[in-house]
Amino acid sequence: MQHIITAYLEGGGRGVITVAEARRLGCGPPVVRAMERSRLILRVARGVYVSAKEFNPPRDHPAAADVYALQRHRHLLRLDALLRSYGDKVAASHQSAVLAWGLPTQHASLERVHLIHVPTGRTARRFDAFTIHTCEVEDVVVTHQGRRVVTAALAVIGQAISVGVMPGVAAVDAALVKKLVTRPELSDMLQRLQRTPRLSLARTAVSLADGLAESPGETRLRLLLMKLGIMFLAQHWVCTDSGNYFRVDFYLPELGVVLEYDGTVKYGDGSSRPAWNTSGPDQDRGRSRAGRSQDAVSAGRQALVAEKAREDELRLTGFGVGRITAADLTGPRVEAVIKNARRQAQPRALRRPAAAPAWAESR
Structure with missing residues (x-):
C-alpha cells in the first residue's frame, strides 16, 4: 500500500x-x-x-544550492501542505506570502509558516511550527500560482511588521520593481491597517523604498548611504567622454564617485533570494549540472569582460569607481570603498549632469 x-x-x-x-x-x-x-x-x-x-532533496537539486534555497523550498512545501489541509479557511500571509509572491525575506525568518483566517474575526492560534493570524481587513485574499495568499501589498507590509524595517524595505522595493504593487495600493493598505500594532515599522519601510533598486543588496546599500549621510543619486545615467551612456547603481555627485553593487540576483529575475545569500534558483532543471556550470562560467567571463570595459571607460572620464559586495554591506566597509574610489576621482566628475539617452527614455 x-x-x-x-x-x-x-x-x-x-x-x-x-x-x-x-x-x-x-x-x-x-x-x-x-x-x-x-x-x-x-x-x-x-x-x-x-x-x-x-x-x-538530493545535492544536485536546485533547492539544495545553499542554505537559503533549501529553507525557502521547505517553507513553501510546508505552506502547501497547510493550505491543502485547511482549504479555503486560510491563506498565506506575512513571510509565507512574501515567498509565495517571489519576494525576498530573511532566511532566519523561515522556520515558521504564517497564515491568516478567512473570513476575518477568528481568534489567532499559534502552533509548534505555524501561526494562523487574525486579519482586520476584508477582500485581501487572492490566488497566485495556485496558492491562496494575501495581496502583495499586505504581504510586504506584514513582513515589515513581523521582521523589521530592512527586510520590509527590500520586499517593498522588489514588489514595486516587479509591478506587483503600486504606491497608492500601499498607502491604501496602510490606511486600512491603521489600528495594527507596530504599523510604524511598515510605514517607515514604505517611505524608504524607492522602487529603483534592482536587488536586495542595492536596497541595503542605499539605506547604508542614507544612514552615513552621503548624498547620492540611484540608478543614475552618466555620459562618458566617448559619448557612451551608462546607468550606474549610485552616483555620489559631491565626491565624483560611482558605486556599483556586485550581486548576481535581481528583483526582476524571479528569485526571492536576499542579498545576504548567494546565487538565484536554477531555472533550467532539465540539463546536466556540468552543462549548466559551463554556461555559467562562459556567461560569467563575458560579464566580467564587459564590466571591466565599462569601469575603465568611467575611470577615463574621471569617475572614481567602487564595487560593493554582500560582504561589504556594513558602514565601515562602505566608507572604506568610497574613500578609495574618491582618491581616483577627478574634479570633472564632480556634480556631473547627465540625462537618460533618448533610446532609454523611449522604452
Missing part, C-alpha cells in the same frame, strides 16, 4: 498528502503511520504530511 502513497506524492500530490487523501486512495491510518515511522513522510500538522524525499 505504501507504493500507492509514494506514487501520489510524486504525482498529483506534489509532495503533500493528507490522511483524508490517503483514505481515498484506499490507504488507512496504519499505512500512513508506518510510512512516518520509516521516515518516508514527515508530519507537518495533524493529518497532513510531506514527502521526506521532497523535503530533503
